[in-house]
Amino acid sequence: MLTDSLKKFFKHLLKSPQNNNNCEPDQAEIKQLRQELARETSRANALEDAQHNLLAKWRIVLNSLQDSVMILDRDMRVINANKTAIDLLHTDDHNVLGKRCYELLMERKEQCPDCPMTNVEQEQSSDIVTHRKLRGKYLRIYCSPMFQDGKLEGYLHCARDISMQHTLEKQLVHARKMEAIATLAGGIAHDFNNILTTIIGNVDLLRIRMSGSGQKKKSGQLSASDADKHLKAIKKAGNRAKDLVSQILTFSKQTTGKHAPLIIAPVVKEAVKLLRSSLPTTIELNLALGQDIGKISGDPAQIHQILMNLSTNAASALKNGHGTIDIGLHPVNITGTPPCPELEEGRYIKLSVTDNGIGMSQKLQERIFEPFFTTNEVGQGSGMGLAALHGIITAHKAVIDVQSELGKGTSFSIYFPELREEEQASADQVEKQPHQVDMTPETILCVDDEKEIVAMEAELLECLGYTTVSACNGEEALAYLKDHLHEVDLVITDQTMPGMSGLELAQKVQELRNDLPFFLCSGYTEVVTEQEAAEAGIVHFFAKPTEIKVLAEMAYQVFHGSKTTD
C-alpha cells in the first residue's frame, strides 16, 4: 500500500505540463518528497527487519521445543516443522515440507485408520492424544485443530518422545512385583518352616523309633506300616514345598506382556493358593468360582500379579490384620446400564477382590490410580501399585471398577472381555503306577552334581529294574559315554551343573551318537528353548523335584516306543 507521501510524489509527476504553464518542477517540493520517500523506505526496512527478527525468534522458540511440532494444512501436508521433528524423522526440511504426516511418521500411503485428525474435525475438540511407535521410539501425539474465522485451516501436530517413560513404567511394574514378592517372602518362609519341621521331625522320629531309644516299649518295634506313616508324612510335606516353589516361580516369572488365549480359572486358583501361604492366617481368604468360566486374551503372569497386588492391598486395608478377603471369578453379560461408564455391552469375565477393611472416601478413590499415590506409611511401599496395575489392566483391554465405603470395605472388579472360543480342556491326569521293567534291563546314566540326588535317582531306578551308572558332572558323563557309547540307553541329566551344563552334555553326545535319548531336569523353568532341546536329543524336560513315578513312566515310554537295537 502506498504511503501518503509516495502518493503525493506520483501525483506530482503525473501532473500534465499542458495544465501547467510552469513546466519546471517545483524543486523544493521534490526535495521534500525525496526526504519523505527516504523516511518511508527506512521505516519499511525497519519493519521488514523487525518482521525478520520476529520470525527468527519464533523459529528459535519453535526449534528449542523438545517436542516435535509440525504445522499441517487441511490435507495433512506439512507446511512447517521444527528441528525436533526433522531430527525425529532423520531427514531434512526438503523431505518434510509438503509431505503428509502419515507418510513421514508411519511410512504409510494412506491415512492411519485411527487417525486423531478425523476426530478433531468431527468433534471440534481441541486436543486429541494418541500413541505411536516410530523406529523404536514411543511417541505420545497431541493434535489440535487450527481455526480461522470458525473455519478449519489446518492442524498443529505435536509429538513427545516418551521412550524413557515407557521403559521406566515397565521397570516400575517389575519393581512393584518384586516388592510384592518381598512382602510374600515372609509369609512363604512361615509355610516352609512348617514343612521343614514336618520333614526333619519325621526323619528324627523314624530314626529314634528304628534305634528303639523311645520311652515306650512299642517305639522300639517299628512296623512297616509305622515307617510308611512317617514316609507318607515326609512325602506330603515335600509335595507341599514343591507346590509352593512352583507358585513362587510362576509369580516371579518376568512377564512377557504377550497375550494369548488363556483359561483364567486355574491361574486365579494358583494365585489364591500362594496368597493363602503368604497372608497371615488371621485373614480369612475365600474364593468363589462361577460356572462355565471361559477364556480371555491375557498373560498368566500378569493376571497373577493383578490378583497378588490387589489382595495384598486388601490385606493392608484390614483393621489390625483381621478380616475377610473374598475373591470372585464369574462370567457376566453386560447389557443396558453398565456398572461403570467405561464398560461397553458384551460378555466379560469378572475378577473381583473384596475386603471388609477400612474402606476409602470418594476423594481417595479418585486418586488411587495416580503413580506414587499411597496410603501406606513411609517405608511400606512406593505407591506405584495401582498405577502399574492400571497399565496391565488396560493392556488386557479390561476395565477396572472400584466400589468402596468408609468403614465397610472396598471391592475392586476387573472386567476382562471374554474370548469366544469355548474349548475347555480337561487335563486331569490319571495317576499311574510305574512300570516294572522286563528281563532285559536298559542302562540309564544319571548325571547330577548333587551326590545325594544322583544316588537317590539311581537307587530308585534300580528298584524298578533298570541298570544305572552315575556321574557327578558333565565331563565325567562324557568320558564314560566315549568309552561305553552303545551300552547306555538313556541319559537323565541335571541342567545346572558347574562346568558343562546338561544341555551342553547332550549337544556333545549328539556329535558322537545322535539316537541317544536325554531327559533334562532343572530347578528352574524355561532354561532351554524347545528348539535347543530337540536339536540336542532331549526328549523330555522335567522340573525338579521330579516324581520318580513320572520319570519311570517316561523312561518306559522311551524304551518301548523307540528302543534302539544296539
Next chain:
Amino acid sequence: MRILVIDDDEQICDLLQMSLELSGFTVGVAENGRIGERMYEQEPYDLIITDLLMPDQEGMETITSLKQNYPAIKIIAISGGGRIGPEAYLPDALLLGADLAFTKPFDLEELIKAVQGLLGMNGSNN
C-alpha cells in the same frame, strides 16, 4: 502327663502328637487358640505347646488369656514366623508368659527334653 498341642498346621500337630505319645504323654490337639482354651477348660493339661500365627485366635492372645486365668500353666511357644521372621514374635511370647520358645523347624528331641524339663521329669529344668 497331658499335653495340649495348638497349631493350625495339621502335619505339625500329627508330628508332635506322635512323638509326644511315643515319649509317654497323653496328647490333645487343637487347630486354633479358641478351641485350645475350650479344651483346657473342660479338662486341664499339664503343658501347652502353641503356635503363634493361627486363624480365629492366634497364639499371643491364647498365651495371655491362659496365663491370666491359670498362672501356673506351662507353655511352650513355637513359630515359623510370618512377614517378619519368628525371632520377632517369640520374644513377645516369652514376655507374655510363655516358659520357652522354639523356632520352626526345631529339633524334636530338644523339644521333648524341654517338655520333660518343664514338667520336672528329667531334673534338667530349661
